[in-house]
Amino acid sequence: MGNELGITPRGENYSQWYTDLVHKAELADHSVVRGCMVIRPHGYAIWELMQGALDNMFKETGHVNAYFPMFIPKSFLSKEAEHVDGFAKECAVVTHHRLKNAEDGSGVIVDPEAKLEEELVIRPTSETIIWNSYKGWIQSWRDLPVMINQWANVCRWEMRPRLFLRTAEFLWQEGHTAHATYDEAEEEALTILGVYKRFAEEWMCVPVIDGIKSENEKFAGADHTYTIEALTQDFKAIQAGTSHHLGQNFAKAFDVTFQSKEGKLEHVYATSWGVSTRLVGTLIMVHSDDNGLVAPPKLAPVQAVIIPIGRGEKLEAVLDAAAGMEKEIRAQGWDGGIIRTKIDKRDKSPGFKFNDWEMKGACIRIEIGPRDLENGKCVLASRLGGEKIECDIKDVAAKTAEMLSELQTGLYNQALAHREANTSRVDTWDEFKAAFEGEKAGGFIVAHWDGTSETEEQIANETKATIRCIPREPLDPADAEPGKCILTGKPSTQRVVFAKAY
RNA sequence: CGAGGAGUGGCGCAGCUUGGCAGCGCGUCUGCUUUGGGAGCAGAAGGCCGCGGGUUCGAAUCCCGCCUCCUCGACCA
Structure with missing residues (x-):
């Protein structure tokens, strides 16, 4: 850690800054299981907000949600040659289904008699198990398109994990669609790319370059892969989302055919696409600073925090005023919802709370104390910039909403300026x-x-x-x-x- | 898998060279005072020093073996 109170500055050690921030902002911890993380409530809240926004966008573009098993028969992985090549090295495999007490009393052991006939792979991605189902669902052109998304966990046994950015288990959504024609699948892949780009830019305030992957970098088993790429504060690219046109590769591997309007038997065309909890890491990498998390208002768990100052009888009056403000600010609303507001009543000094909420990425801080109350005022500060401004209590709700809007555009502009400069x-x-x-x-x-490809490799x-x-x-x-x-x-x-x- | 580093109260660390009462900071609990940028004082609780073996009157410390984690590489839909 940088020091007892803060985090290592970015300029000193960017990696350490990132790790410190994730811990100190209470976003996630390392689990006892190597490569896995515990997503803490504050971090999970960001993911839930991301899920909510994306889920709406998927539904608006005609998709529905479903859920497929996390276990995949090993043989499924070998049906698409490129696909298995891409994932084989990082798969976890289930071989047994029972434990028993060791005879020497040393603890629990795997029961050798409970060996599975066919080993099960924990999904690194679900194309194979999903296409096995699609085979049974698709017979006619009337069954198409199939446009399904699932929210799930997947497992990739990474050698070098990093909280949120690359973990052995991670949460994501994966869309899997089936279409009658190449053009329709292409349109779908691009529609989703557009959704991802819009989400990154309008919700996350992260400008991204959208484009197509080279052969070397495309998804294992895809015809071609589209991607959105963001730039971090330490000048590296982060792949923030991908949308794959799978062509007929998986349909052929799983023998998914349909009878066309003309009565011909054809293989369907497919897409798959996903974004993961890596987006949380991307958010941190792009916006946050040496004081902690900077979250874009649309995805911030706490958009406004009210810090009551004072003690004794005076505090009671302040708390009353704070409760009134909280009610008004929530009711004011912003971006089609309530303003997520919290009053920090903890028995801590104001200075502690200021720093703590900067660490946790509260967008707008509202200070109210006896001094303000006498004048009918309060003090507001935005997480970006941070200078304190005085505001009439009666205007605080409107002012908060205005400052949230400024922060949302300010963050995007700052990130865009950084990308353009680099x-x-x-x-x-x-x-x-x-x-x-x-x-x-x-x-x-x-x-x-x-x-x-040779030149790219060199x-x-x-x-x-x-x-x-x-x-x-x-x-x-x-x-x-x-x-x-x-x-x-x-x-x-x-x-x-x-x-x-x- | 390669190279380094580290395992000691909840967290961060010192102690090890030269064996001799297990310490410090933060946090936690109690009380009093404090409250506009990480408050102060007083008191308290909390540890099988990663695991196993060895040397020794005596091991956190020395020796042997093992395990785990971290950093940097390699790897990476």
């Missing part, structure tokens, strides 16, 4: 290498590439930078002009986005 174009290999060397190096580097080997995506819309019109590959000098049709990634 997005650059280079045209020579020396410049390119230099861009990724040293402590503060990185950011998005927009450069020409000859389109081959670039990654020498610089650790990978192609984050080929943007759907050029970030700058000139990016769409042809040029020469940064490494090989061969012809390139357009610039692509490179970065070191989390």
Whole structure:
């Protein structure tokens, strides 16, 4: 830890800052199980808000929720060759179904007689088990499209976990759709990409580049993969969401066919798409500061915190006023809901509470004490900027709502400015290498590439930078002009986005 | 899997070199005073020093074996 009270500053050790913040803001703990985390109520509240917003968007675009088992027969994984290659190395496997007491009294052991006939893989993703079901549900063009989402946990046995960003078990949503035509599946993949981009930018205040993954980086088993990519404060890219067009790969692997209007038997076209609790990590990485969590108002568990100041008889009057304010602020509403408001009545000093709520990312802090009460005033401070402003008590609800709106746009603008300041174009290999060397190096580097996997691999080997995506819309019109590959000098049709990634 | 580091009250750590009453800070509990940027004083509770073995009159400390975690690599839909 940086010191007893605060957290390690970002400039001193960014990784440590992130870990300190997650702990001190009470978002999550490391579990006793390696690679797994305990998501604490304050962190889970952010995830619930994300779920709520995304779930609405999925339903508005025609999807329904369902739930499939977490255990997948091992044989299912081998049905799609690329898919198993992509996940085999990180699967947890269930081999037995019973424990028993050891005969020597040393404790509990796995009962060797309870071995499963077919081992079960704990889902790293659910394509295989879901497509097994779809086979039974889809016979005719009338059964299509199938547009199902599930909220679930998945397990990927990662070698190097990091709270929220990469854990062995994580929470996510995964959408799995089936369509009659390639074009329809393509439209679906892009619709979801749009949902993800809108969620990142409008809810999380995180500007993202949306684009298509290179062959090296695409999902195992996909025809092609779309992604949204964000930039952190330490100049690395975070893949924040992906939407895959699976073509007919899984339909062929699981033999899912339908009779078309013309009476022909055809394999269906598929998509899958997901975002995970990694979004919580992304949120932290993009916005938070040396005083703790900075949460965008739409996703902040506490949008306004009222801190009553005073003691004895005077405190009673202050608490009365605070209760009245809380009621008005909630009723005021913002963004189509109540303003999530809390009065901090803990027996702690005001200074402690100020710091504590900054750590936990409360958007607006409202101070009220005897001094204010006499004048009919209170003091407001936004989590961004933080300067105190005086406000009439009668106006506090309206002012709070106004400040939430300012914070929501302010955070987005700040993150966008950071991304723009750290997005650059280079045209020579020396410049390119230099861009990724040293402590503060990185950011998005927009450069020409000859389109081959070999070149991408060589670039990654020498610089650790990978192609984050080929943007759907050029970030700058000139990016769409042809040029020469940064490494090989061969012809390139357009610039692509490179970065070191989390 | 490779290289480093660390396991000692709830949390963070010192003590180990040179064996001799298990300590400190934070937190917790009690009381009094305090309250506009992490309050003060007084008192209290709380530990099988990661596990197993060895050396010794005596081991947190020395020796051997094992386990776990962290950091940095490698790996990574």
